[in-house]
Amino acid sequence: MRYRYFQICFFLLFFSSIVFAAPLTEEQVQSKVREISKTLRCAVCQSESVWESNAELASQMRAIVRERVIAGESGDEIRAYFISRYGDFIVLKPRVKGINQVIWFGPFLLLGVAGFLIYRKICVWVKQATPVTPSEIVPIDDAGQKRIAEALASYNTGEK
Amino acid sequence: MNRSSIKTWQVFLPLAILCLIVVFYHGLYGNPSYIPPVIVNTPAPDFIAPELYEEKGQRAPREMRLSDYKGKVVVLNFWASWCTECALEHPSLLEINQRYAQDPRFVMLGVNYQDKENPAKEYLAKHGNNFKHVRDFSGKISIDYGIYGVPETFVIDKQGMIRHKSIGPIIGQNYTHVVEDIIEPLLKGEALKG
CATH class of the missing domain: 3.40.30.10 (Glutaredoxin)
Known part of the structure; x- marks a missing residue:
């Protein structure tokens, strides 16, 4: 029984490795090349991706991406190759690493610092303001009440 | 937070903002066609x-x-x-x-x-x-x-x-x-x- 179990496991592993090692179809290669090339910057046109650019260098870069996809390299491995040649500039989305972290986290940090300072300022204002207790509230006298009634009446009739 | 730590913040914040301005200025007004070479001090690729x-x-x-x-x-x-x-x-x-x-x-x-x-x-x-x-x-x-x-x-x-x-x-x-x-x-x- 145990031997049979190992046999099944062996066959499963063997066939799954065949499935994983199966060469990519042309459609899969194209799709991976497109996906990776869209994340790479054309080194000569700069504002376009390698996928969109018609420059000769971009076309040569696409050919290299294709060659490496067929060789079984992952998107990250291919991007790492281009970064090792051109630097972070070559990827359209900057990596969250080194000085690039300023771009990713700088605005949130500034927002946090600004929010903290505003909060502190508000706390100081609240502390400085003298609270009024109900006993300190002076009731409106007759003259005041009359003025309010007049104002309301003129408002209701639309007079000034 | 006591008064002395508030003073530290007051010094740190303008400094941080100044640093960011310098970084952004460098990015905006630097030469856009200049890309710092990363390949220097690495083995020359054979061909x-x-x-x-x-x-x-x-x-x-x-x-x-x-x-x-x-x-x-x-x-x-x-x-x-x-x-x-x-x-x-x-x-x-x-x-x-x-x-x-x-x-x-x-x-x-x-x-x-x-x-x-x-x-x-x-x-x-x-x-x-x-x-x-x-x-x-x-x-x-x-x-x-x-x-x-x-x-x-x-x-x-x-x-x-x-x-x-x-x-x-x-x-x-x-x-x-x-x-x-x-x-x-x-x-x-x-x-x-x-």
């Missing part, structure tokens, strides 16, 4: 490529391998016949190669970038030639060296490490810098300044 000219008695150009020149200081220049700045620096390259022609520790090689055979040969016939050139058909050599325009020149030390990358023509001050601060010390086996 095998056909020479531009066939040698006498040969029917086809022979293939050249960069690693054949290990142990020498190699000046590797990427150029094209359609590149006006390449023509501008070409006399400097001829002069450098002439200067070290008798030195067995030195070699200059040209890599013809995104070009056709005949215009490349016509260019060399017009501007002169005293060093070997290879053709980069697929662009693989150029991409391996992180090229994004020509002319670009690399100086590789005797151990096969890239020690300098020059973007743009080697003329004027750049010529003096490349010869005196890069090639000379590398030939003598001295460390580069900076």
Whole structure:
């Protein structure tokens, strides 16, 4: 029984490795090349991706991406190759690493610092303001009440 | 939070904002076409490529391998016949190669970038030639060296490490810098300044 179990496991592993090692179809290669090339910057046109650019260098870069996809390299491995040649500039989305972290986290940090300072300022204002207790509230006298009634009446009739 | 820590914040915040302004200013007003080279101080990628000219008695150009020149200081220049700045620096390259022609520790090689055979040969016939050139058909050599325009020149030390990358023509001050601060010390086996 145990031997049979190992046999099944062996066959499963063997066939799954065949499935994983199966060469990519042309459609899969194209799709991976497109996906990776869209994340790479054309080194000569700069504002376009390698996928969109018609420059000769971009076309040569696409050919290299294709060659490496067929060789079984992952998107990250291919991007790492281009970064090792051109630097972070070559990827359209900057990596969250080194000085690039300023771009990713700088605005949130500034927002946090600004929010903290505003909060502190508000706390100081609240502390400085003298609270009024109900006993300190002076009731409106007759003259005041009359003025309010007049104002309301003129408002209701639309007079000034 | 006590009063002294508030003062620390008051100093830290303007400093942080100033730093950010400097970073953004550098990013916005720097030269957008300048890309800091990351390939300097890394091993020079080896390549095998056909020479531009066939040698006498040969029917086809022979293939050249960069690693054949290990142990020498190699000046590797990427150029094209359609590149006006390449023509501008070409006399400097001829002069450098002439200067070290008798030195067995030195070699200059040209890599013809995104070009056709005949215009490349016509260019060399017009501007002169005293060093070997290879053709980069697929662009693989150029991409391996992180090229994004020509002319670009690399100086590789005797151990096969890239020690300098020059973007743009080697003329004027750049010529003096490349010869005196890069090639000379590398030939003598001295460390580069900076």
